Each structure stands twice: as C-alpha cells, then as structure tokens.
Amino acid sequence: MGLLLLAPLGSIVALLFAWYLSRTVLKKSEGNDLMKEIAKAIREGANAYLKRQYSGVALFFAVMFVILLIIALRGYLVIFVPFAFLTGGFFSGLAGFIGMKMATNANARTANAASESLNSGLRVAFSSGAVMGLVVVGLGLFDLSFWYYFLSWWYRALPEAARIQNVTSAMLTFGMGASSMALFARVGGGIFTKAADVGADLVGKVEVGIPEDDPRNPAVIADNVGDNVGDVAGMGADLYESYVGSIVATSALGVAAGYGVDGVTVPMIMAAVGVVASIIGTFFVKSGEKAEQKTLLKALRRGTYVSAGLIVIISYFLVTSILGKENIGVYFAILIGLLAGIIIGLSTEYFTSDSYKPTKELAGTSLTGPATIIIGGLSLGMLSTIVPVVVVAVAVLASYFLSGGTESFNKGIYGVAISAVGMLSTLGITLATDAYGPVADNAGGIAEMAHLPEHVRERTDALDSLGNTTAATGKGFAIGSAALTALALIAAYKDEVDLIVKKEGLSFNMDLSILNPTVLIGLFIGGMLPFLFSSMTMKAVGRAAQNIVFEVRRQFKEIKGLKEGKQGVKPDYAKCVDICTRGAQKEMIMPALLAIIVPIIVGLTIGVNGVAGMLAGSTVTGFVLAIMMANSGGAWDNAKKYIEAGNHGGKGSDSHKAAVVGDTVGDPFKDTSGPSLNILIKLVSMVSVVFASLVLHISLFK
Structure with missing residues (x-):
C-alpha cells in the first residue's frame, strides 16, 4: 500500500506541471488584432460545439446511470458501478475539454511565436500538446x-486476497464510462x-481554385474548429480511455495470476513513473531554424526516446523490487510493449x-487523375497493415511466454496486459506530439488568414507538415495500444x-472452442x-x-464580391460552424x-461464449481495418502536401486537384472511422464485462 501512494502523487505532479505549461503558453502574445479575432472565432465555435455535445451526452449518461442502478439493485452488479461509470465518463470528457481549451488558446500564439523563430513556434505548439498529454494521465x-x-x-x-479481488472486479467496470x-x-x-474539411476543400480548392485556409472560404473557420474538437478533444478522450482501461485490466489479471496487491501495484506505479519520465522528456524538445521535416521530427523524437529510456531503467527496479527477480519476465514484457509502440509508430x-517512397509514389499516381490516386491509397x-499485425502478434507471444505463460496461463496473460501498460507508459509525451498537430495546423491557417509575412x-x-506525420504516428500508436488493451480486456472478461x-455457485463452464457454434456465430458478428x-460513420x-x-456554393453565389476578395466583404463563417x-x-x-x-x-x-467470440472477431477486424484506414488517409493527405510543395505540377495543377479528391476520401478514413474503431473494440469489451452477470442469469443459451 505504501508504494501505491506514488499513483495519486504522480497524478498531482502531472496536473501541476500541466498547469505550469499552460501558464507559460498563455503568457505569450496572440499577435495582431486580426489574429486575435480569428482565434476568438475558432474558440467560440469549438466551445459552442462541445457545449452542445456534452449536453446531449449528459442525457445518455443519465439514462445509462438509471439502467445500471436498476441492474445493481437487482443484484447483478456491484452498487458502485453506476457511480464509477459516471466518474469515468466525466474525467474522459474533462480531459478532452481541457486539451481543446488549451489548443484553441495556443493556435494564434504559435503563429505569432513562429514570426520570432521556428523553435519558438515549435515550443509553444508542443507545450500546449503536453498540457493535453499530462492532463490525460493526471x-x-x-x-x-x-x-x-x-x-x-x-x-x-475481507481477507487481503478477497479484498483485492473485489476491488479490481469493481474497478474493471468503470472503464465503460x-x-x-x-x-x-x-x-x-x-x-x-471532416464535414468541414471535405466541404471546404471540394468547393474552395477544386471548384473555386483558392488556397487552403483562404479567408474567403465560408467553411475555413469550421475547418479550424474541427481540428480542435476532433483531433484534440476526441483524441484526448480516446487515449484517456485506453490508458485507464489497460491499467484496470492488468490489475484485474494480476489478481488472477496470483500476484495479489503486487499485481495491482506494478501497473499503477508504472503509470506514475511514466508521468515523471514524460515531464523530463518535454525539456528535450527543441529545434534549430532549419525548417526541414527530418530536423523537426528529430526534435520531437528526442523527447519521446528520453522518456522511453527512463522507463526502461526505472521499471527494472520497480518489477524486481515488487514482484521479485524470479518474475523478471514481467519487466521484459514491459520493454516489449514499449518497443512495439515505437515500431508501429515508425x-x-x-x-x-x-x-519516404510510398507517399512519394502515391503522389505520382495523381498525374493520371483522381481514380488512380484513390486506388493507390x-x-x-x-x-x-502487415508490420503492425506482425508486431502485435510477436509482442503478445513474447510477453505471454516471458511472463511465465508455460507454467501459468494467467501469468502469461498478465504479461500481455502489462505490455499494453508499457506501451502507454510514455503517454504524457506521446500524446503531446499528437495534440501538437492540430495546434500547428490552426497556426498555419491563422497565418494565412491574417496575411502574415512569407517567412512566417x-x-x-x-x-x-510535421503535425500531419505526428498525427498519423499517434493514430498508429493509439491503434496498437487499443489492440493490446482489447486483448487484455477479453482475458479480463473470461476471468x-x-x-x-x-x-x-452457477453450473456453467466456458467453452471457447472454435467448433462451439455460439463462439463461431460470435466471431462472425x-x-x-x-x-x-465504419459504414455508418463514413456515410455520416x-x-x-x-x-x-x-x-x-450558396455563399460564393449570393454574397457579391466574396469570390473576388473585395475589401469589407466577409463570408458567414458561423453558418458553416452551425451546420457542422x-x-x-x-x-x-x-x-x-x-x-x-x-x-x-x-x-x-x-x-x-458467443460474446467472447464476438470480442475476438471485433478486435481482429477492427485493428486491421483501423490501421488500413488511418494509413491510407494519412498518405493521401501528405501526397497532396507533397504536390503543394512544388512537385508534379504544384498547386492548382490537375495532379493537385486529383490529390485533393484523394485527400477528401481519406479525411473520414483517418479522422473519423479509423480512430473511432480503437474505441469500438474496447467499448464492446467493457460493456460485455459490465453485463456479464446479467447475461449469465438470463441468456437464452446458458
């Protein structure tokens, strides 16, 4: 219990450092009056959206609370589950909200800092992303x-063994919120x-032929708002859920593996160590003035690698002191999780x-039109999908056997779960590099709309451009961690x-044989x-x-002088924000x-048995489909930017228009359906765990 105090202490340290970084960013100037006006419009749009979203989601949570309370009162759930469901949802939403508020306050400040130097712009954008990362873990x-x-x-x-079993069983369910x-x-x-982005690109770039983020485009503010509510608030809530889910699943499996309190202590302290490592890593993120992708990427990677290195060192002493040197395999499982996350990112x-070659070749297919670039993407x-699938497969196998899977199935599964915790241990800084992207994107838009000098x-x-790469890498990381977390949750469901x-005292034995008809049906479903x-979200x-x-189209047609950019003529930005x-x-x-x-x-x-089959089926196809969608979308986006940099005809050429079409197809792939699949495969597991008792009692198939 003594060492476990490091977990709440780690929480306090993370939140205090996030507060310090936020104050540092907010002290920076937003620039001239026009930049302040644009930033204010983006803030107001993002706030209005989240206010409406949270009002609707609050109704859903109220209904679910009542349903869970009725089930708990009937004896199918522990009475704390409905309340834990609310706290899980509240903190997940709060993490996303704080990250969004920080991002919308940092965009103009990043653009203005970039007028001083490239490093200044990088530091402001990254610091705002670090606020998000540290708030999530805190x-x-x-x-x-x-x-x-x-x-x-x-x-x-209760005796210690029974107490820990009851605690972890109840904690496992609050991840549903x-x-x-x-x-x-x-x-x-x-x-x-993506509705704003696709609409703005198809009419603005393809039909009218104006640049991205041109202030004449009525959807440009909605597009910038969307970067924050989707890629910041959405990503924050997503990885909060992965982070918490991996820790509670590992804790529950630690009890089943016979580790007792120690099995809970390791993942919780790992998370606290990750906070400190992430904070130290943030101080290593700095760049020179050479505006090259590789230079900037190296600056961000330096911080992540320093954090990972600290985890490698500290977790050795953590595992050997808590579980003993005879369980050194658990340490190697942590390393495997860390390494798997890095490889999937690369x-x-x-x-x-x-x-690299794949995206450059994809950009070349635009020379023959939109159809070939879509086929290529x-x-x-x-x-x-090949590398991430092989990496996760190897990580699962190695973690299982190194953690003692040959002598105890539960110990092996605990190793798989702890590898997910290892992958997410540096989340504070990994998420910072991801949340940095939308801030940089907004900064570029503000610089364009405010007519800042060319060098800015x-x-x-x-x-x-770096933000596009880090966002794509972040999605790969999120998908990989989701797969490992989902596997841990399936094992936790069985337990x-x-x-x-x-x-x-029920007379029931799980039969998870592939030849069991209910398991097979579950796999197909x-x-x-x-x-x-994905079909539903793409159509949406x-x-x-x-x-x-x-x-x-209506605004360009009806507002006289808008297309020509006449002085004093402005589009109705608010209308597009409201439609979205x-x-x-x-x-x-x-x-x-x-x-x-x-x-x-x-x-x-x-x-x-059917539910277990369904969880396995959704994890496999959800993982592969999410990778495919995220990477296709990311490649289409960067192929378009590669052409805009002056290759294959540059901006305004036929190849550029073809690449814009490809990018608009990829937008819902990489920013709506793909990343949402991470959560789908974990949420179905969480729901299954929460309703397991009810299903056991009243299912048609016992």
Whole structure:
C-alpha cells in the first residue's frame, strides 16, 4: 500500500506541471488584432460545439446511470458501478475539454511565436500538446487512485486476497464510462471536422481554385474548429480511455495470476513513473531554424526516446523490487510493449510521410487523375497493415511466454496486459506530439488568414507538415495500444465470468472452442461489427459534408464580391460552424449506441461464449481495418502536401486537384472511422464485462 501512494502523487505532479505549461503558453502574445479575432472565432465555435455535445451526452449518461442502478439493485452488479461509470465518463470528457481549451488558446500564439523563430513556434505548439498529454494521465491516475483507495476501505473487513479481488472486479467496470464518452467525442468530433474539411476543400480548392485556409472560404473557420474538437478533444478522450482501461485490466489479471496487491501495484506505479519520465522528456524538445521535416521530427523524437529510456531503467527496479527477480519476465514484457509502440509508430511514419517512397509514389499516381490516386491509397493502406499485425502478434507471444505463460496461463496473460501498460507508459509525451498537430495546423491557417509575412508561413507550414506525420504516428500508436488493451480486456472478461460463476455457485463452464457454434456465430458478428460501424460513420461524414458543400456554393453565389476578395466583404463563417455542429450531433448517436447495444443483444441471445467470440472477431477486424484506414488517409493527405510543395505540377495543377479528391476520401478514413474503431473494440469489451452477470442469469443459451 505504501508504494501505491506514488499513483495519486504522480497524478498531482502531472496536473501541476500541466498547469505550469499552460501558464507559460498563455503568457505569450496572440499577435495582431486580426489574429486575435480569428482565434476568438475558432474558440467560440469549438466551445459552442462541445457545449452542445456534452449536453446531449449528459442525457445518455443519465439514462445509462438509471439502467445500471436498476441492474445493481437487482443484484447483478456491484452498487458502485453506476457511480464509477459516471466518474469515468466525466474525467474522459474533462480531459478532452481541457486539451481543446488549451489548443484553441495556443493556435494564434504559435503563429505569432513562429514570426520570432521556428523553435519558438515549435515550443509553444508542443507545450500546449503536453498540457493535453499530462492532463490525460493526471486525471486518469486520479480516477484510478480514488476508486482503488475507496474500494479498499469499503472491503477492509475481507481477507487481503478477497479484498483485492473485489476491488479490481469493481474497478474493471468503470472503464465503460470512459469508453462511452470517448466514442461520442471521437465520432462526433470526427464527423464535424471532416464535414468541414471535405466541404471546404471540394468547393474552395477544386471548384473555386483558392488556397487552403483562404479567408474567403465560408467553411475555413469550421475547418479550424474541427481540428480542435476532433483531433484534440476526441483524441484526448480516446487515449484517456485506453490508458485507464489497460491499467484496470492488468490489475484485474494480476489478481488472477496470483500476484495479489503486487499485481495491482506494478501497473499503477508504472503509470506514475511514466508521468515523471514524460515531464523530463518535454525539456528535450527543441529545434534549430532549419525548417526541414527530418530536423523537426528529430526534435520531437528526442523527447519521446528520453522518456522511453527512463522507463526502461526505472521499471527494472520497480518489477524486481515488487514482484521479485524470479518474475523478471514481467519487466521484459514491459520493454516489449514499449518497443512495439515505437515500431508501429515508425511503420506508420514510413507509409504516411512524404519523406519516404510510398507517399512519394502515391503522389505520382495523381498525374493520371483522381481514380488512380484513390486506388493507390487503398492499396498502400492495405499493405501497411502487415508490420503492425506482425508486431502485435510477436509482442503478445513474447510477453505471454516471458511472463511465465508455460507454467501459468494467467501469468502469461498478465504479461500481455502489462505490455499494453508499457506501451502507454510514455503517454504524457506521446500524446503531446499528437495534440501538437492540430495546434500547428490552426497556426498555419491563422497565418494565412491574417496575411502574415512569407517567412512566417514557411515556418507554420513546416510545423503543420510535421503535425500531419505526428498525427498519423499517434493514430498508429493509439491503434496498437487499443489492440493490446482489447486483448487484455477479453482475458479480463473470461476471468470476470469465472469469478461470477464461482461466487454465485452457477453450473456453467466456458467453452471457447472454435467448433462451439455460439463462439463461431460470435466471431462472425464481431468480425462484421467494425465494417458496419465504419459504414455508418463514413456515410455520416458524407451527408454532413454535402450540406457544407451546398452552403459554401450558396455563399460564393449570393454574397457579391466574396469570390473576388473585395475589401469589407466577409463570408458567414458561423453558418458553416452551425451546420457542422448540428450534423455531427445528429449523426453520432447511432454509431455510438451500436457499440453498447450489440454486445448486450449477443449476450442475451447466444450467451457468454458467443460474446467472447464476438470480442475476438471485433478486435481482429477492427485493428486491421483501423490501421488500413488511418494509413491510407494519412498518405493521401501528405501526397497532396507533397504536390503543394512544388512537385508534379504544384498547386492548382490537375495532379493537385486529383490529390485533393484523394485527400477528401481519406479525411473520414483517418479522422473519423479509423480512430473511432480503437474505441469500438474496447467499448464492446467493457460493456460485455459490465453485463456479464446479467447475461449469465438470463441468456437464452446458458
């Protein structure tokens, strides 16, 4: 219990350093009056969107709270689950909200700092991203620590083994709240940002022939708002949920493996160590004035590698002192998770960055029109799934056997789960490099709209281009961690079922054989689920984007002098923001509910064996489909930027127009459907765990 105090202390340290960084950023100047005006419009749009989203999501949480409370009162759940569900959702939403507020306050400051030097712009954008990363880990550790200490006190009369088992079993279920909020944030934010982006590009770049972020484009403010509500608030809620989910799943599996309190202590302290390592890493992020991709990328990587190196050293002493040198395999599982995260990130970068062959070749296919660049992007995305799948497979196998899987199945599965914690241990700084992207993107837009000098635009363009790469790498990292976390949650689901059966004396044995018809049916349903979900989210973006296209066309047609850029003539930015907001709120409901309803229906009809099959099916296809979509979208985006840099005809050429079409296809791939699949495969697991007792009692198939 003594060492576990480091978890709440780590939470406090993370939140205090995030506060310090936020004060440092906010002391910077926003620039001239026009820059302040643009930044204010983006802030107001983002605040209005999140206010409407959180109002709608609050209603969902109220209904779910009542349902969970009724189930708990009937004896199918621990009474704390409905309340833990609320706290999980609240802190997940709060992490995203704080990150979004910081990003919308840092965009103009980044553009203005870039007028001083490239390094100044990088530091402001990265610091705002670090606020997001540290808030996510800080709030996550706070929520975990609160429930651990409260539940330990509540079950204090029980023997230690029974107490820890009850504590971890109850904690496992509150991840459902975090997952639910994350899915709403990701889907809603993704629909908003891509509807605005697609609408702005199709009319502005292709039809009218004006530059990106041109102030004449009515959808330009909505596009900048979308970067924040989708890629900052959505990503924050997403990785908060992965972070918390991996720790609670590992804690629960640690009890099953026979480690008791020590099995809970290791992942919790790993998270606290990760906070300190991430903070130290932030001080190593700095660059010179050479505005090259590789130079800037090296600056960001330096911080991440320093943090990872510290984790490698400290976790050795942590594992050997808590679990003993005889369990040194757990340490190697942590290293494997760290290494797997780095390799998946590098693989994503290779397939999506215009510094490498795949994206350069993809840009070349634009010379023969939109069809060939779309075919090339789909092919590239499919090919890019090989490395992450092999890496995760090797990580699972190695973690399982090194942690003692040959002598104990539960010890091996604990090793797989702890490797996910290892991968996410540097989340504070990894998320900072991801959240940095939208800030840099907004800074470039503000520099364009405020007509800042050319050298400033060159610097913000360099920061923005780097942001595309870090965002793609961040998505790869998020997907990889989601796969490992989902595998840990499937194992935790099996343990939860076994625990309920033993506790209530039920006559039931899990049969997870591939020849069991219910498992096979579950596999097919689970395999289909990511495709159905992606179809719904893609169509949602398409419908919302159509409305933006019509509105932008209307304004160019009806507002005299807008297309020509006459002085004093301004588009109606607010109208496009409102269309995106209303569209996103309406369209996000069904995809989000799908992840909650399907596991319950499957459980009540074909039982817990069918649910286990469904979880396996959705994890496999969801993981592969998410990688393919994220990498195709990232490659299309950077192929367009490669052409805009003066290759294959440059801006305004036919190849550029073809690349813009490819990019608009890729937008919902990489920023809506792809990243939302991370949450889908974890949320179905969380829902399955929460409703396991109910399914065991009233399912048609026992």
